[in-house]
Amino acid sequence: MNQNNLKVALAQIAPIWLNKFETLKLVKSKILEAAEQKCDLIVFGEGFAPGYPWWLSITHSAAWDNKIQKEIFAHYASNAIQIERGDLSEVQKIAKENRIAIYLGIIERPTDRGGHSLYCTLVYMDQTGEIKSVHRKLQPTYDERLVWSPGDGNGLQTHPLKDFTLGGLNCWENWMPMARTALYGLGENVHIAVWPGAVRNTENITRMIAQESRSYVISVSSLMSKTDFPKDTPHLDVILENCPDVLADGGSCIAGPDGKWIMEPQPLYEGLLIETLDFQRILEERQNFDPVGHYSRPDVLKLEVNRNRQYNVDYK
Template sequence: MRVAAAQARSPWLDAAAGAAKVMDFLQRAAADNVDLVAFPETFLSGYPFWVEQTDGARFDDPDQKRAYAAYLDAAVELDGPELRMIVEAVRDLKVFTYLGITERVRGTVYCTLAAISPADAIVSAHRKLMPTHEERLVWGIGDGHGLRTHQVGGLAVGGLICWENWMPLARHALYAQGEDLHVSVWPGSSRLTGDITRFIALEGRVYSLAAGALFSYADIPTDFPFHDQLAERASRYDGGSAIAGPDGQWIAPPVSGEERLVTADIDPAAVRAERHNFDPTGHYARADVLRLHIDRRRLDTAEFID
């Protein structure tokens, strides 16, 4: 089975152009016989880079409100035209896809990881359980509905978003479903992926694939409220996509600064071999002492009964 991280620059706050970029990388993946490809966190339509740099917590600031409105307008819906086009491409190209999106639900944006199957379209939409630090000023808090694994090429595959990969119980929820390949998606930085990618591989005895994006503040549209304040800043977002084996060794070390597919051929037998001496939710677990309760209901603020 061949897997890949799509390390690329996405047109920021331009959903149509971002979807076209996804389509381009899906075609590249199919041409390279890739079975599964992962795109970075909020690849469509962009990470909220401005908040940290512009005093984003200032209450009732008109520029911050206009920035959020622009971000909300650029977000996509699960049944919107961009996702419909991508679902069709996944079906035609037969490449299972994890895609980080900014998901719009009424007046709220969620940081969501959509799993798209060639046979069954969107099979899960995992909303980030807890946005990190300044992200809480922009994204809603997710739920456990997307804590699911999917069968791809004989492997159970699951995914988490950015720093929730550091949440032990979130990882455990996927390991407990027999996860063989763990996908982590990031805004894009080798300083973020260098440690956790190998740690997850060792802890779960899984293949661990990290997908990160490239970004320059020069990519911010000129009509965005903080364009002039941000355009000249140096970006730390250099990609960092990487793949580690279930023994914790690099198959593809973090890649910096290059726009390309980061690929690897993986073997389910290697996962089974590494579980000889450690299986965190199997023979090395103590269900009589430690157990995890997982609520996978999709949470909403209203229930209508007619």
């Protein structure tokens, strides 16, 4: 096994929207497809299971005490992932059986915060199927705040895979320089950036982070069109009334440690996008710049990171 090469699959697909059981079946099928092609890692988009809250921007979601919004939210919450109750156990089993690592974006309804609020979470499973980090998005963006809760620093972790060190952030977290630095300080050299799906999000920042960090940057986006809303979606007529034909056009891509494209943003392509990364390219680019190594001044500038999981109640 060549430890210097990492074969990665970017899953640019649409979920079975707000149906966690069917979406997880789709996740498992794509993992098996990537494993058949001897991939070491597969990455899914932000909140992929069971899907991004697309209705927010097109249904007056900020209306106070609105029955329509409450009922759509309840449907969303009912289909959110509860890790503690084993919702991901079959995915873990497939990861172990096929020796493939996974970054999976989920909408999480964690019992450690009461079991009713939702978090945009990025889960990493290693090649033994063990969940190694559960990163809850630090700051939901704009209307996302109507359905997602702010996370904490517990999931700011990196993970070894072959010779590489992986870390990941959700969507606009990737614009937070201190969040990126927290991962750089842990040795990250493959940065995973997951998105709901838009070339406009990935076309600039992917290369910028690669140039800043001298790392590979893998941006993975989902797809979503007007025809992807299931017929049993609550208040589907309201959602479709002002819905554009395409809500998420993909844009998954990979930049190398020099900031140049390895895979340019791919709009509207549906399926797995596969590339192989060479570890030596990381070392080559670190020769002239390393943001937390030889090109840093910790005596002047230093970041403090709180990685404690946050709880409302401390039971003794």
